[in-house]
Amino acid sequence: MGSRRSQAATHASRSGIQPQDCAHHRRRQRIGREVALLLARKGAHIVVADFDQQGAKRVADEVGAIASPEVVAHVAVDLGSSASLSNASNFTTAQFGGIDVIVNTAAIYSVPGADGELTDAQWAQTFQVNVTGNYLLARQTEWVFKGPGVARGHGADKFRERGGPKEGK
Numbered sequence: 001m002g003s004r005r006s007q008a009a010t011h012a013s014r015s016g017i018q019p020q021d022c023a024h025h026r027r028r029q030r031i032g033r034e035v036a037l038l039l040a041r042k043g044a045h046i047v048v049a050d051f052d053q054q055g056a057k058r059v060a061d062e063v064g065a066i067a068s069p070e071v072v073a074h075v076a077v078d079l080g081s082s083a084s085l086s087n088a089s090n091f092t093t094a095q096f097g098g099i100d101v102i103v104n105t106a107a108i109y110s111v112p113g114a115d116g117e118l119t120d121a122q123w124a125q126t127f128q129v130n131v132t133g134n135y136l137l138a139r140q141t142e143w144v145f146k147g148p149g150v151a152r153g154h155g156a157d158k159f160r161e162r163g164g165p166k167e168g169k
Contacts, residue, residue, distance in 0.1 A: 004052035031105045033059050040067040043065075045096045049077035049088045079106050085140035099144045104137055 013049035036046050040063040048063065049057035060074035063146070075091045078084040092099055108129045110122035 001018070027082050032103070033062070035103055035105070037066060040043075040072070043067070045071040045075075047076040047088075047092045047095055048072070049091075050074070051078055079137065080128045082136050082140055085136055089141045089144065093144060099141060102141060103133060108134065156160065 001056035014135045036048055036059055040046055044067075045069075046063050047062070048056045050059070053074070056076065060072045063072040073095050075088050075093070076084070077088040089099065106129065108126055110118050110126045112118050112122075
C-alpha cells in the first residue's frame, strides 16, 4: 500500500568549455548517485537535489570526496512542486552560473492493495511524480536553456557574468 518515493535531482555544472551542467537523479535507486559520481569524475560541478535533503547531503559528500567540496552543493527539492523546482534551479544558477544538462530518474511505484488496485490517492501521487513532475521540471528550468534574453531571476547576473545568455541580445 505504500510507495517508494524519491524525488531527486543532481544539478551539475561542468568545468571546461561551458561552466554549467545539470543532472537530476533518484538517489534511492542508486542510478542518480552513480550519474553524480560519474559526472564528478569527469570534472562536473554538481548540485544534488533530493526530496530527502539528508540523502542529497550524503551523495554530495561522496561527490566532494571524489572531486572537491567546492564543486558540489545540495538542496531539497519536491519534483511535484513548481516553487520547489524553481528554487532548486535558481540555487543552481546562483551556485555555479547555469545549467547545461538535466538527468531526471526520479520516479515512484505505488504498491497496489490486496485487491490488486491502486487507490485514487496512490494513482494521483504516481502521476504527479512520474508525469507531471517532468513537465514542471522542464517548465521551471526552460529559461536557462532558451537563447539570449532569457536569463532572469535569482542567479541570472552571475550566469551572465560567466558568459551565459545576455539579456536583450
